[in-house]
Amino acid sequence: MKKGAVVYFSLDGDTEFVANKIAERTGFEIIKIKPLKEFKYKGFWKFFYGGKMSLFGERPEVEGVPNWEFYDTIFLGTPIWAGRPCPYVLSFIENHPLNDKKIYLFSTFAADEKKAYEYFTKKMNLIISDEIGFKDSFIKNKIEVEKRIENWLKGLI
Ligand SMILES: Cc1cc2nc3c(=O)[nH]c(=O)nc-3n(C[C@H](O)[C@H](O)[C@H](O)COP(=O)(O)O)c2cc1C
Numbered sequence: 001m002k003k004g005a006v007v008y009f010s011l012d013g014d015t016e017f018v019a020n021k022i023a024e025r026t027g028f029e030i031i032k033i034k035p036l037k038e039f040k041y042k043g044f045w046k047f048f049y050g051g052k053m054s055l056f057g058e059r060p061e062v063e064g065v066p067n068w069e070f071y072d073t074i075f076l077g078t079p080i081w082a083g084r085p086c087p088y089v090l091s092f093i094e095n096h097p098l099n100d101k102k103i104y105l106f107s108t109f110a111a112d113e114k115k116a117y118e119y120f121t122k123k124m125n126l127i128i129s130d131e132i133g134f135k136d137s138f139i140k141n142k143i144e145v146e147k148r149i150e151n152w153l154k155g156l157i
Contacts, residue, residue: 003070004028007096008077009088011039011050014108014139015077021149022075022106026157033092036061054082059091073102078116080109085116098126104156105131108139130156 006023009032010016016032023030037060041049053060076098078089085107105128107116113133120126132152139145 002072004073004075005031005071006075006077007031007033007065007092008075008106009033009086009092010077010079010108011046011086012079014134014136015079015106017139017142018106018108018134018145018149019075019077021146022077022153025150025153026075028073028075031065033088034063035088036063039088050086051082053087054084058087059094060087062088062091062095064095068096071101073104074098075104075106077106077108080107080112080115083112083115085119103128107131107133108136109133110136 004026006019006026006028008015008019008030010019019030019032022028039050039060052058076089076093078085081087084090103120103126105117105120109115113135116133117128117131120128130152132148134145134148
């Protein structure tokens, strides 16, 4: 039987918060993308090394997920790093193709809304069935975030 998953990367917890809510509501399995080498930078260096990784198109190694072919629906979650989806997410989907799956996208960002959607649809030619974005400062308002997620999911499944 085919099944659904919520697949995401999160460095500071914003995307994780949204991912957990989606998993709670859908009952889908939750899969956190795990770097093989921990990203341990903080403060200025977090933005410096993370931004460099993204801008230079680096694909840091991440853990694999078995039986990927059994998932038919994926909620894919990414923070925006330097105007693009986070490199850990891009690494993951390089090894775990999404082409034959129904994809719902959620992203978190400080300013660059829609960047993940543009990247996946225009650069990677993926078909995204629907998408939602959350500004990081808005995520502090947990109740409003939950309401938006609930309303979004109502329209989908
Ligand atoms: C390395 C790095 C680069 C970022 N670059 C951007 C950016 O280009 N545009 C933007 O809107 N937000 C950017 N952000 C902000 C994050 O996308 C935002 O805070 C997000 O909610 C973090 O999600 P997380 O808590 O799940 O890691 C960046 C954050 C980091 C750590």
